[in-house]
Structures are given as C-alpha cells and as structure tokens.
Amino acid sequence: MAEMTYRQALHDTLRAEMLRDEAVFLMGEEIGVFEGSYKITAGLLAEFGPRRVRDAPISEEGFVGAAVGAAMLGLRPVVEIMTLNFSLLAIDQIVNHAAKIHAMFGGQASVPLVVRTPGGGGQQLAATHSQNIEVYYAHMPGLKVVAPATPADAKGLLAAAVRDDDPVMVVENLALYNTRGEVPDGDYVAELGRAKVVKEGTDITVVSYSRGALVALEVAGRLEAEGISAEVVDLRSLRPLDRPTICASVRKTTRAVVLEDDWLSYGVGAEVAATIQEGAFGYLDAPVRRVAAAEVPLPYSKPLESAALPSAAALLKVAHETLDATGFPR
Amino acid sequence: MANSSRASARVEAQGRGDKSQGGLGAGDGRRAAPPLALADVPAEVLVGYYRQMKLVRAFELRASEMYTKAKIGGYCHLNLGEEATVVGLMAALRPTDYLFTTYREHGYALARGAPPGRVMAELFGKATGSSRGWGGSMHLFDASLRLMGGYGIVGGQIPPATGAALAIAYRSGPGPDSEAVMCLMGDGTTNIGAFHESLNLAALWRLPIVYVIVNNGLGMGTPVDQASAEPELYKRGCAYRMPGARVDGCDVLAVRQAAEAALSAARNDRQPSILEAVSYRLRGHSVVDPARYRPKEEAERLRSLDPVPAFRARLVQAGVMDEARAAQVDAEADEAVADAVRFAEDSPFPDPSQLFDHAYATAVPNAPSYLPGDPLPA
Ligand SMILES: Cc1ncc(C[n+]2csc(CCOP(=O)(O)OP(=O)(O)O)c2C)c(N)n1
Ligand SMILES: [Mg+2]
Numbered sequence: 001m002a003e004m005t006y007r008q009a010l011h012d013t014l015r016a017e018m019l020r021d022e023a024v025f026l027m028g029e030e031i032g033v034f035e036g037s038y039k040i041t042a043g044l045l046a047e048f049g050p051r052r053v054r055d056a057p058i059s060e061e062g063f064v065g066a067a068v069g070a071a072m073l074g075l076r077p078v079v080e081i082m083t084l085n086f087s088l089l090a091i092d093q094i095v096n097h098a099a100k101i102h103a104m105f106g107g108q109a110s111v112p113l114v115v116r117t118p119g120g121g122g123q124q125l126a127a128t129h130s131q132n133i134e135v136y137y138a139h140m141p142g143l144k145v146v147a148p149a150t151p152a153d154a155k156g157l158l159a160a161a162v163r164d165d166d167p168v169m170v171v172e173n174l175a176l177y178n179t180r181g182e183v184p185d186g187d188y189v190a191e192l193g194r195a196k197v198v199k200e201g202t203d204i205t206v207v208s209y210s211r212g213a214l215v216a217l218e219v220a221g222r223l224e225a226e227g228i229s230a231e232v233v234d235l236r237s238l239r240p241l242d243r244p245t246i247c248a249s250v251r252k253t254t255r256a257v258v259l260e261d262d263w264l265s266y267g268v269g270a271e272v273a274a275t276i277q278e279g280a281f282g283y284l285d286a287p288v289r290r291v292a293a294a295e296v297p298l299p300y301s302k303p304l305e306s307a308a309l310p311s312a313a314a315l316l317k318v319a320h321e322t323l324d325a326t327g328f329p330r
Numbered sequence: 331m332a333n334s335s336r337a338s339a340r341v342e343a344q345g346r347g348d349k350s351q352g353g354l355g356a357g358d359g360r361r362a363a364p365p366l367a368l369a370d371v372p373a374e375v376l377v378g379y380y381r382q383m384k385l386v387r388a389f390e391l392r393a394s395e396m397y398t399k400a401k402i403g404g405y406c407h408l409n410l411g412e413e414a415t416v417v418g419l420m421a422a423l424r425p426t427d428y429l430f431t432t433y434r435e436h437g438y439a440l441a442r443g444a445p446p447g448r449v450m451a452e453l454f455g456k457a458t459g460s461s462r463g464w465g466g467s468m469h470l471f472d473a474s475l476r477l478m479g480g481y482g483i484v485g486g487q488i489p490p491a492t493g494a495a496l497a498i499a500y501r502s503g504p505g506p507d508s509e510a511v512m513c514l515m516g517d518g519t520t521n522i523g524a525f526h527e528s529l530n531l532a533a534l535w536r537l538p539i540v541y542v543i544v545n546n547g548l549g550m551g552t553p554v555d556q557a558s559a560e561p562e563l564y565k566r567g568c569a570y571r572m573p574g575a576r577v578d579g580c581d582v583l584a585v586r587q588a589a590e591a592a593l594s595a596a597r598n599d600r601q602p603s604i605l606e607a608v609s610y611r612l613r614g615h616s617v618v619d620p621a622r623y624r625p626k627e628e629a630e631r632l633r634s635l636d637p638v639p640a641f642r643a644r645l646v647q648a649g650v651m652d653e654a655r656a657a658q659v660d661a662e663a664d665e666a667v668a669d670a671v672r673f674a675e676d677s678p679f680p681d682p683s684q685l686f687d688h689a690y691a692t693a694v695p696n697a698p699s700y701l702p703g704d705p706l707p708a
Contacts, residue, residue, distance in 0.1 A: 025500065051500065057534065062527030065489020066496050072478060073428070073497035092524070096483045097490060103688040105471035105479055106462030110691035144694060165691035193695040240696040247708040279708025 001184060007177040009151035010040045010116070010158060014078065016187075017162045018048055021076060024162060027054040027063055028080030037082050038118065038177055060089035064115065068098045068167075071113040076162060084119035084171060085131050098167035099142030110165045116158070118172040120211060121261065121309055127297035130305075132262040134171045138238035138271075144192055145238040147171040149213035151181040153236060156190025164192060171238075173211045195242035197249060201231035203328065204319055205249045207272050208259040209235040212310070216259050219315045226330060228323065238268060246272060247279035254285040255322050259315050264292035285326040289318045343564075343575040363591070366583040373650045377659065379421065379582050380641055380651070383413040384663040386437035387638045389446055392667045393436060393453060393467075397617045401674075402453045405482075406467045409437035411612030414637035415544055417441050418585025419607070422593055423512055428476045428498075430491035431514040433468035434544075435480035438514065442475045446666050447673030456677035463680045464688065485522035488513055488541070492528040495537035499600065504538070508597040511539040512589070518549020518557055520566050529602075533570040536600035540592040541567075543604060544579065546611040551623040564606035572602055579609030580637040610635065 004012075017024045030037055032045035032055040045053040056063035060081060067077035081087045087094065098111045121130035138145045144166055148154040154172070161168035198213065199220050208216040213234040220230035233249050235242065250256045256276050258269035269290035276288050294308040323330060368376060390408040397406045409416050412434075420441035423429060431438050439449050444460060452459025453467050460470045460477075468482035478494065481487035491513035498509045519525060520543060532539050543563045547554060555561040564574030573595075577588040588605055595601040610632045614621035621629070645651050651659070686699040700706065 057530065059527035059531060061524050062489050062492070062531050065486075065524060065528070066493030066531060069430075069478075069490030069493025069495075070497040070500070071493070072490060073494050075497050075500060077493075092483060092486060093489055097481075097486055101479070102691050104461065104465050104469050106459075106464040107688040107691075108461070108471050108473045109478070112691075141689065141698075144690070164694075166694075191695060193697065237696070240694055240698055242696045243707050244696070275706060275708075278706050 001182045003180055004151055004183055005177065006148075006151045006154045006172075006179050006181070007038065007040060009154040009183050010172070011042060013155045013158045014041065015044060015047070017078070017159060018044070018052055023074065024076045024078060025052045025054065026078050026080065027056050027067055029056055029058055029082055031055060031080050036080065038174070040116075041080065060086050061093055064090035065093035065097065067113050068093055068101070068111055071111045071167075072101065072109050076112050076114075078114040078116060078162060081115060081117040083129060083174070084117045084133060085129055087115070087117055088133070091136070094137065094143070094167070094169070095140055099140050102166065103142060111167045112165045113167040114158070114161045114170060115167070116170045116172060118174045118177070119261075120174040120176075121293070121298050122305065123174055124300055124302060124305060126300040130298040132293070134169075134238055135262055135267055137169045138241075138268065140239070142167070143239055144168040145171060146192060146236060147173070147210040147238055148236065149176070149210050149234050151179070151183045152188075153190060155183050156188050157192065157236065159189045160192050163189065168192070171210065175211045176214075179214065193237050193240045193242065195233050195235045195237065195245040197231060197245065198234045199230070199232040201229040201253065203229045203253055204255040204257065204323060205231045205233060205253045206257050206259060206315065206319065207233045207235065207246055209238065209268065210261065212259040212261055215310075215312050215315060219312050219319065222316060223319060228328075228330060230319065235268070241271065241275070243275045243279060246275055250276050250280040251283045254283050255326065256284075256288045257315065257318050257322055258288065258290045259310055260290065260292045261310060262293060263295050264290055265295060267292055286322045287325075289322055291315050291318050343573065363587065366587045368583070368644070368648050368650060371583065376645055376650050377655070379417050380645055380656075381659050381663065382417045382420075382441045383582065383638050383641060384660055385446065385666060386413045386416055386440055388663040388667045389436060389440060389449070389670065392671060393450070394617050396450075396453070396671065402467065403455065404466050404468070405433065406453070406617040407434040407615065408613060408617065409434060411632070411636065412544060412546060412579065412609045413437060414582040414641065415579035415585055415607040415609040418582040419512065419514070419542060419589050421582075421586045422589030425476070426509045427593070428478050428491075428494050428509065428511045429514070430478045430487040430494065430511065431480050432487065432516060432519070433480055433482045434516070435470055435514075436467065439470045439472065439477055442472075442477050444470070444472050444475060444477065446670035450670040450674040451677045454674040454677070455679060456674055457680040458673070458677040485515060485519045485524045488515060488519075488522075488524050488528045492532050492537060492539060495532065495539035495602070496535065498538050499535070504598055504600045506598060508538055510593050510596040512542060512593070513539060514542045514544060516549060517543060517545040517547070517554045517563055518552060519543075520563055521557055529567050529570045529572055532602040533567070533572045537602050538596040538600055539602045540589065540596055541602070541604050542589070543606045544609050545606050546609045548611060548615070550615045550619075564604050567604045572604060574604035574606065576606040576608060579607035580635055580640065582637070582641060612636065
C-alpha cells in the first residue's frame with residue numbers, strides 16, 4: 001500500500017498499462033505536450049513518445065471514432081475526453097458504434113476501448129461544464145460504465161477497463177483528483193460490475209458513487225456519532241449495476257437513501273430505488289429517498305451553485321427524516 | 331444534378347495544394363497512367379468482373395422481390411446501377427486490406443467474396459447470416475474478409491475506418507506491402523461532421539486510407555448540388571490538402587485503376603485521398619421508395635447508362651466472350667442467387683435463448699440478462 005492522490009493513481013495506472021502492453025496507447029486533446037487538462041498524463045509523452053501518446057485536434061467525434069476503429073483492429077486505445085460534457089460531441093461514436101459493434105455484427109468484432117473523462121459540478125464552471133450525465137451511458141447496453149470514488153478504485157477499475165475487451169467509460173470526477181487514499185501496490189486489477197460495502201452498518205443504507213460515496217462516508221461518520229449505524233454502498237459500476245449487493249444491504253438495514261450528483265428525474269437514484277422496491281420491498285420500513293441535484297442547468301454564482309448541488313447537510317437531513325419516519329429512536 | 335456534369339474524361343484529379351497537374355497525388359510528382367484498355371486485362375479477369383457485376387444485379391433483384399414477399403424486414407438498400415463501381419473497387423482491394431462500408435453494401439460483400447447464401451441469410455435474419463442475424467441488410471460483417479461492417483448511421487463508419495488506418499500505421503511503416511483501408515460513403519454523407527473531422531485527422535496523421543464517395547446523384551431524394559456547396563465532391567478534401575480524383579463509376583476498369591492508384595498512395599506514401607465514383611441509382615433510395623421525385627426523362631436517361639448490359643455488350647463486341655459464354659454467365663448468376671435464397675430459406679432462425687450471447691465480449695458480473703417481465707436479481 002502507498003498513499004497517493006486519485007490523479008497519481010490514474011497516472012501510474014496508465015503508465016503501468018502502457019509498459020505492460022504495447023497495444024495500449026493514449027489519445028486525446030492536449031494530453032501530450034500540455035500534459036493533460038488535469039495533468040493525468042503528465043510526463044507520458046516524454047517517456048513513450050508521440051506514437052503512444054497521441055495529441056488529437058478538437059474533434060471529439062473524430063478521435064473517439066478513430067479509437068473505435070483502432071480497437072476493432074486489436075489495439076487498446078485509452079481516450080481522454082477533457083470533460084464528460086464534451087463526450088456529447090462523440091456520443092454517436094460511443095452509443096451508436098462502440099456500444100453496438102460487438103452485438104450488431106454477431107460477436108465477430110469487439111471494441112476494447114477505454115474512454116476516461118471527468119464529470120462533476122461545484123467548480124463554478126456553469127451550465128455546460130458541470131454536468132453529471134453518466135446515466136446517458138449507464139443506460140446503454142454494450143457499454144460498461146465505472147465511476148471510481150477512491151484512488152484505489154481509480155487504479156483497480158482503470159486497469160480492469162484497459163484489459164477488458166468491451167468499451168468501458170471511466171467516469172472520473174473533477175472534485176476527486178486531489179483526494180488521497182491508500183492504493184494497493186503492484187498489479188492490482190479490480191472487478192468490473194461489482195458494488196462494494198465501504199462501511200458496514202445496521203440501521204440505514206446510503207447508496208452512492210464517485211464523489212457522492214465520500215460524502216456518504218462523511219455523513220455516516222456523523223450519524224455514528226449520534227449512535228446511528230449507517231451502511232454505505234459505493235456502486236463503483238453503473239453498468240452493469242450490482243443489484244444484489246444493494247438489496248442485501250437494505251434487507252439488513254430496512255432503510256435506504258441514495259445520494260447522487262446527477263439530476264433526480266431518471267437518474268441513478270431512480271434505478272436504485274426501483275431495484276430496492278422490487279428486491280427488498282418486504283424489508284423496507286420507509287420509502288427510499290433520493291438526494292440529487294436540483295433540476296436546473298447549473299448556475300455559475302457560488303450561492304446558486306451550492307444550493308443546486310447535493311450536500312452532506314442535505315443527505316444528513318434526509319437520513320434523519322427516513323429514520324424518524326419509522327420511529328427510530330435518536 | 332452532379333450527374334449532369336459526369337466526367338467526360340475517365341479521371342479528373344486534383345492534387346495537393348493549388349497546382350492541379352492531373353493525376354492522383356500530383357503534388358508528389360506522380361503522373362496519371364494511361365487508361366486501362368480491355369486489351370490490358372486478361373480475358374478471364376474481364377469475364378470475372380462481368381460475372382460479379384451480374385451476380386450483384388441478380389442478387390439485388392431477388393432481394394427486392396424477397397423484401398416485397400416480407401422475407402426481408404427493416405430497410406433494404408440496393409446497389410442496382412452501381413455494379414461497375416462495386417466490382418471495380420473490390421477488384422482493387424487486396425485480401426489484407428480493410429473495408430468499411432455503408433448500409434448499401436450487399437454488392438460489396440458479394441464482390442469481396444462473401445458467400446451469397448450467407449448474405450441472403452442475413453437479410454432473412456437467419457443464424458447462418460453474415461452477422462448471425464444480428465445486423466440485417468445494413469450491417470453485414472465478415473471478419474475473414476476484413477469486411478469491417480456495413481453501417482446504418484450515415485457517416486458513422488468514417489471515424490472507425492480512419493482509426494483502422496491509424497492501427498495499421500501504429501503497427502508498421504509504409505511500403506508496397508502495407509495494408510490499407512477503403513472507406514465507402516455516399517454523396518450525401520460528405521455533409522456530415524464526422525467526414526470532415528476524419529479527413530483532417532487522416533491528412534494530419536498521414537494514414538493509409540482511401541475515402542471513396544459513391545456519387546449516385548442523390549441522398550434519398552436530394553440532388554447533390556442541393557446538399558453540397560461544393561458539388562464536385564472529389565474536391566471536398568481541399569481544406570485538408572487531401573488529393574481527390576473523380577472517375578466514371580460506370581466503367582469497371584477505370585474504377586479499378588483509380589482505386590489502385592489511390593490505394594498505392596495510401597500504402598507507399600501514407601497519402602490519404604478521396605476517390606469519387608460518379609455512379610447512379612437505378613431505383614429508389616430503398617426497396618420501398620418509388621422515386622417519384624425523379625423526372626421520367628432523367629430516369630430513362632439513366633437506364634440507358636446501365637453498366638451491366640453495357641459491360642456485357644462491350645466484352646461480346648471485343649470478342650472477350652461470345653454470346654453463349656455470356657448467356658452461361660448470366661444463368662450461373664441466377665443459379666447462385668437461387669441457391670442463396672434456398673440456403674436462406676432452409677437456415678434456422680437464431681434461438682431466443684441466444685439473446686444475451688453477444689452482450690459483452692468479456693463476461694462481467696451482474697450483466698443484465700433478464701427478459702421483459704422477468705424478476706430482477708436481488
Ligand atoms: C445520421 C443519419 N441521418 C440520417 C439518416 C437517414 N438516411 C439514411 S440514408 C440517407 C441518405 C444518404 O445519402 P448518400 O450519402 O448519398 O448515400 P446513398 O443512400 O445515396 O447511397 C439518409 C438521410 C441516417 N441513416 N443517419
Ligand atoms: Mg447518394
């Protein structure tokens with residue numbers, strides 16, 4: 001184990017995967033000479049040269065699609081899209097091509113492509129640069145979508161994504177790049193498709209992912225101080241969704257709240273709540289509640305932006321309400 | 331319509347930069363070779379081209395019939411009228427080259443060597459089809475032929491084709507033995523953003539690819555000059571300093587020769603280029619389109635250009651094959667298509683139990699594999 005930032009974990013994993021496999025190459029805007037908008041690829045051009053670290057012009061559809069074709073021929077492109085917002089320019093190649101090619105051609109081709117891209121609001125980047133639109137991709141059969149919350153998962157899930165033969169979206173988070181945590185040494189590969197109980201508890205389940213998982217842990221700590229035992233489930237994988245782990249937790253705690261940075265309607269929380277009501281209905285002591293972003297284009301001005309984003313305070317309030325609704329003593 | 335400005339010379343070309351000296355890649359000092367004459371090509375090869383053109387013709391006519399009989403579902407776009415373009419392009423490709431094409435691709439699959447039975451079976455949605463019944467008419471794929479797919483999203487194939495060329499360049503250098511990519515598209519497709527992004531990438535990165543524009547005069551019902559501000563489509567790469575050439579798509583030998591020149595530049599010099607084949611669509615956009623928007627006289631004029639009987643007559647006239655041989659080739663094509671229909675009819679449909687077989691290439695825990703109405707895993 002070594003302590004490092006989420007950024008460092010991503011960087012080191014990219015480097016290790018490139019050293020491990022000649023077929024792995026990086027492509028994206030400003031990833032080489034500029035060393036990445038968020039410096040994830042710092043030093044890699046100098047080490048590997050322009051063949052393995054390819055700066056692409058501002059052509060998201062073009063270079064993501066080129067990565068799809070290179071992957072069809074057996075290379076393992078890892079594409080960086082500057083932020084998740086700009087993936088919309090490439091959505092035809094991601095959704096209509098990368099996600100379809102394996103099934104639509106009867107299993108004769110695969111697309112071992114990784115798209116890395118940070119989402120996340122709260123940086124005062126206003127409406128077009130602050131979106132959490134991971135559900136656009138999580139909705140899509142043929143894709144795998146992960147959203148690591150910790151440096152350890154940043155390493156393990158990115159390594160798994162690179163070695164997987166399907167297109168994987170690795171949704172990072174601007175708010176997490178500087179967070180620190182312990183990271184397993186050596187060749188550490190996590191399993192795609194699995195959620196993780198990151199804190200055990202008995203009274204209430206908080207389900208979240210990415211930045212939200214850290215907020216959930218913080219709130220669980222505060223509840224602990226009040227004598228309330230909260231369990232935290234970090235989804236880690238949005239597609240596939242690990243329904244059994246969610247349901248098992250709620251069968252134990254009988255209460256659930258979802259914390260999500262995306263918008264509420266049709267969001268991750270809607271899917272989780274539906275999963276719980278189907279898989280653990282008889283165990284529920286209270287309705288499943290969701291804490292999500294206010295449904296407006298995210299404003300720039302700090303007080304407005306803060307009001308729109310889900311917070312630890314909002315989660316704590318909703319957790320209390322959920323406990324109170326069932327007469328839980330506190 | 332751009333077809334009215336059909337190239338009188340077999341190849342018009344525009345080099346890189348300003349000076350157009352004629353000949354593909356003129357900026358590199360290459361000169362256009364004299365046009366291929368019948369006498370330059372062995373008789374058996376010529377008859378082979380006619381055989382393929384006739385096979386495509388017979389296949390497409392049968393596909394149209396099978397569609398009307400509801401044996402074929404979805405959309406069904408035919409290569410009728412484009413046979414010389416189809417066969418000429420495929421003749422220029424090597425087995426080691428990669429082909430990315432459109433939803434109008436039955437003929438390309440056949441001329442590339444796909445068994446007609448498997449192509450027809452795909453149209454029928456059968457398990458023995460080129461894409462195992464998953465793709466249908468618009469999405470034929472055959473890994474063994476490096477037929478990397480028909481694509482139903484207009485222009486969707488262009489970025490992946492460009493990326494395939496990137497993979498070739500990633501793995502090995504230029505030279506006469508280099509692999510190359512041919513990326514097909516229609517005239518209307520040159521207006522999609524992905525076309526321009528991809529041309530820029532290919533030129534910037536010097537990728538071994540030829541973008542072939544099959545200009546059949548129409549994108550559905552829209553004539554070229556009402557969709558493209560530069561209707562001389564082979565010039566549309568000029569913003570990317572990409573050479574382009576235009577060839578008479580009704581002349582199979584001219585198409586082959588122009589495609590070979592473009593592929594050679596891709597292989598040897600990593601010079602991507604555009605090749606515009608001026609072709610035409612004998613019928614509607616798809617089987618169900620009666621093409622009422624096309625003036626009667628225009629339709630008649632185009633029918634008189636039909637490349638299949640024209641090439642047949644040319645070969646008979648030149649003594650390359652006699653009438654009896656030609657009739658035999660015609661009969662064999664019909665027979666091959668009848669066999670294909672029989673094969674498709676007799677083949678099984680895929681079983682619903684196989685619905686999740688191609689969900690992922692790498693198995694993953696919790697992959698959703700429930701049918702409508704199934705309980706969710708809990
Ligand atoms: C992105 C997209 N837009 C629209 C369509 C519907 N569409 C299918 S074919 C076509 C016309 C294409 O014309 P052209 O590129 O000239 O090819 P052709 O059909 O003539 O071979 C259109 C608009 C589509 N499939 N994809
Ligand atoms: Mg057209």
